[in-house]
Amino acid sequence: MAQVRNKQVILKNYVSGFPKESDMNIIDSTITLKLPEGSHDVLLKNLYLSCDPYMRTLMTNPKYSFNPRSYTLQSPINGIGVSKVLESGDQNYKEGDLVWGITNWEEYSLVSAAQIHFKIEHTDDVPLSYYTGILGMPGMTAYAGFFEVGKPKKGENVFVSAASGAVGQLVGQFAKLIGCHVVGSAGSKEKVDLLKNKFGYDEAINYKEEHDLNAALKKYFPEGIDIYFENVGGKTLDAVLLNMRIHGRIPVCGMISQYNLNQHEGVTNLAHLIYKRIRMEGFVVANFYHLYNKFLEFVLPHIREGKVVYVEDIAEGLENGPAALVGIFNGRNVGKQVLVVARE
Amino acid sequence: MAQVRNKQVILKNYVSGFPKESDMNIIDSTITLKLPEGSHDVLLKNLYLSCDPYMRTLMTNPKYSFNPRSYTLQSPINGIGVSKVLESGDQNYKEGDLVWGITNWEEYSLVSAAQIHFKIEHTDDVPLSYYTGILGMPGMTAYAGFFEVGKPKKGENVFVSAASGAVGQLVGQFAKLIGCHVVGSAGSKEKVDLLKNKFGYDEAINYKEEHDLNAALKKYFPEGIDIYFENVGGKTLDAVLLNMRIHGRIPVCGMISQYNLNQHEGVTNLAHLIYKRIRMEGFVVANFYHLYNKFLEFVLPHIREGKVVYVEDIAEGLENGPAALVGIFNGRNVGKQVLVVARE
Structure with missing residues (x-):
């Protein structure tokens, strides 16, 4: 089975103080776009990645951090993203599903089904990227x-x-x-x-x-x-x-x-x-995701009627990921900072 | 009607930093032990006064304090106390009642009935001073x-x-x-x-x-x-x-x-x-005084059975009030700091 390029944003060193673009690297890795035999994981094509403030707390050396989930050096960082399922070893997902949850900052990710938060019932009257923001x-x-x-x-x-x-x-x-x-x-x-x-x-x-x-x-x-x-x-x-x-x-x-x-x-x-x-x-x-459907019932009509609006700040391409992420700590973004990896 | 001596603890100056005994003065004032004609107030003989940390916040110059209830200079300070009713213009109280509530640091006080928190149903198996502490x-x-x-x-x-x-x-x-x-x-x-x-x-x-x-x-x-x-x-x-x-x-x-x-x-x-x-x-x-009776029903049996104990640090006499009050900010007291004005 042929391997394809899998561009990644990896953490080069632990961060102290403000994060800099140079704390991350863009590398070309490779991945086989086929679920390993017997795997219960889910193979994702990442579409939109979310830049969130909490991610800074995962960039600290775990020795000095309260948070045991710190990122691993030389590995892709992770965060919330909207992805398309390419292949699934978990019965809840199938090829073509759109989902949002924790994924890696790379083109394709093999993730545990537990990392997926929700399947997206996408309708064309709202942007899919909204699932990293107002709908996510x-x-x-x-x-x-x-x-x-x-x-x-x-x-x-x-x-x-x-x-x-x-x-x-x-x-x-x-x-x-x-x-x-x-x-x-x-x-x-x-x-x-x-x-x-x-x-x-x-x-x-x-x-x-x-x-x-x-x-x-x-x-x-x-x-x-x-x-x-x-x-x-x-x-x-x-x-x-x-x-x-x-x-x-x-x-x-x-x-x-x-x-x-x-x-x-x-x-x-x-x-x-x-x-x-x-x-x-x-x-x-x-602690509140059990309210997610109730939330969608509340917010979707407001969006459709124009009573609630949402401003996104869109960066294009994984190579612009470090700048986009660093930018939210300098207040450079105007509205929700989204990073586009691919548009389906 | 004859006047009697009314010893008072007054605030000499506003306090900045730790309070000192010399921030207060003991003076002999006088009072007529008779309710003014037509008054709805209550005339109290003060028995036990409570030394509480919040009192420090009332000793700050109101110009620099968030608290509009700062003490008035050259007037007796006030706090929680156990008192005996000498005469009452309010129908809820009568001569001989024991009460606890906000009173002044002096031998006798004429207070608004609204300052009285509760009438005490005193029984001899608990010290009356407990109503400045465990029962108050x-x-x-x-x-x-x-x-x-x-x-x-x-x-x-x-x-x-x-x-x-x-x-x-x-x-x-x-x-x-x-x-x-x-x-x-x-x-x-x-x-x-x-x-x-x-x-x-x-x-x-x-x-x-x-x-x-x-x-x-x-x-x-x-x-x-x-x-x-x-x-x-x-x-x-x-x-x-x-x-x-x-x-x-x-x-x-x-x-x-x-x-x-x-x-x-x-x-x-x-x-x-x-x-x-x-x-x-x-x-x-x-905000919780509506639970007071429920609280007494909970705590009194525990006190009587010796399952809950209470340690008081008793100072005797209004003239020792400033030292007792100042002491709680230096940790000098062991247990609840009480000041005895009179024992009935």
Whole structure:
């Protein structure tokens, strides 16, 4: 059986501080496009790969990382992707199925069926790449974090950081759908414009130009914040804690501002958790995938009616993968960063 | 109507940093022991006063404090106390009733009926002073924080800081009652001995002698901590975050290590809230007083059967109030710090 080229993005060295493109390498490997005899695995052709902040935590030397799942040096990195099944040794999948789940950053991957999260019932009125974003992990993250962890009520005041990102842009729109007052922060004029003009945020803060975030939050939330959807951590969290309202909630989705720091910034205002009786709750989307079908029933009609929109930042080709991934830690992406490996 | 002496503890100046005895003054005021004509207030003879960490936050200049209830300069400070009703303009109380609630640090107080929390059904088999502690606010705090906020399950691993204090000594005993593994930290050999020999803690840490709290926690909780009952904040919280277990809970009761710092210590390990899906929730006991009767039904039989014990540190006389109050911030008290004004 002939082998074909299998381009890969591999991790060259463990990362400390901000990741650089040179921490990864593009190599040409080969693969036999045939399932090994008796295998129960699934052979995938990768189409769209997702660039997500949590991936940084897997680039740290496992000796210094809390996370036992660190990437393996000289092996392809992995993440969420949309793939087509070429051959399956698992009865749940068959040739031609579209799926999303954990796959490797390469053209073709042989994965355990357990790595596949869901089969995609694709319809042509939504882009297939959306299954790396609004219809996939980030979408479920926004939905579960806002509704299940945040437990919002109509009319409440909601603040979202990294508000134009893969998750943030949805949290803001979901909050508007149920009648909340929503303010977001992002790191450029372009993103702030998107927040107000595209995602329907009531107000938006460019945190890079705002020298006194505490004062800005006081201005936009004179009565305080009921829900802070936490994506960044550090100084933003500290300013938010001063502005929370009694019985406020902080779903902790991510702390992207901290992932590249060898010593995390100290958060000093945690005593406000007591003064305001705040619930601050970390969550990971994997605990909420049982709600996925319910989520699709909720979000698909909104997409089709144009009531929820989604902005993607598309990079083309595995060779541009390292730049795309590194870019999300510098805020270079506008909207969800997707990497196209192949279009079916 | 003759006036009588009314000794008071007044706040001389706002406090920055650790409070000192000299921040307060003892003065002799006078009071007429007769309710003003038509008053709906209640005239109290104060018996036992409670020294509680939250009182420090009321000693800060209100200009620099989040808390609008700061004490008034040159006026008596206030706190929780057990008092006897001398005369009542409110129909819920009558002469001779024993009550506990917010009163002033003085011999006699004229208070609004709304400041009284509960009437005491006193029986001679428990000390009346217990209503400043195990049968009062700290007892309810331990009960609500551990059971209602912490939601413990049998067999879980529980860590308590300030573990021999007014609240901590009870959290540990409650946790043992339901079959948890319980470790506490405190700041002296005497307290550590109390934890193990009197309160039934499985293990105890003297945090002043433990240079690597992270390592100590790893030793005592090889499988991690399910519930951390937070009384101190700062470095202890940071070490605990590294040792929490997935789906752990941190009821945030207090952060006494921080109240005297002009700049709070930074907590750097909050990203573990995400990694471990931790719920960290601040609470104040006032939101749980509807459970007070249920709490008494739970705790009184345990006290009578000797299954729950309570250690008090009793100071005698208002003139010793400033020292007693200041002492709790230096860890001088062993057990619940009570100040006796009069014994009925």
